[in-house]
Amino acid sequence: MIFSSIHSKEDCSKYPKAIQKAIQYLKDNDFNKMETGIYEIDGKKMYAQVFDATPKPLDEIRPEVHEKYIDVQYLASGKEGIGFCIDTGEFEVDERIEERDLIFYKNIKDEGYITATPGCYSIFFPQDVHRPSILIENYALVRKVVVKVSLELL
DSSP states (O other), rough: OOEEEETSSOOGGGHHHHHHHHHHHHHHHOOTSSSSSSEEETTEEEEOOOOEEOOOOGGGSSOOEESSSSEEEEEEESOEEEEEOOOSOOEEEEEEEGTEEEEEESSSSOEEEEOOOTEEEEETTTEEEEEEEETTOOOEEEEEEEEEEEEEGO
């Protein structure tokens, strides 16, 4: 997992080219002025989902992982908590949705938490369990972008 901000002076050249491209896409667009929807960046291999979300209490959000895509999650407005931990292979699957490359777990352990504010992005690889959109300080609505990066691009 990587957590940073588009406003940082971080040198992203150490990341794979596909991740660099996703971060540059986040820097180049004003998502608060865009319509919600899906925007292709590199066909089905890299695309952005722009949407509004309602953060929920921690116990109402299931932890998730993906097997074929990396998630680059970006917060355009609002504030949200994000839970995360390493996928040890020991967690019980609650639901698997193949067509969305999505696996939900029932319970996880050793979960850490971060708070995302506008400009923050989190990069979740297949080994990173994540639990996005945790309610923080009564933020009722957030604008999010998730850039899906196929592992084929790495």
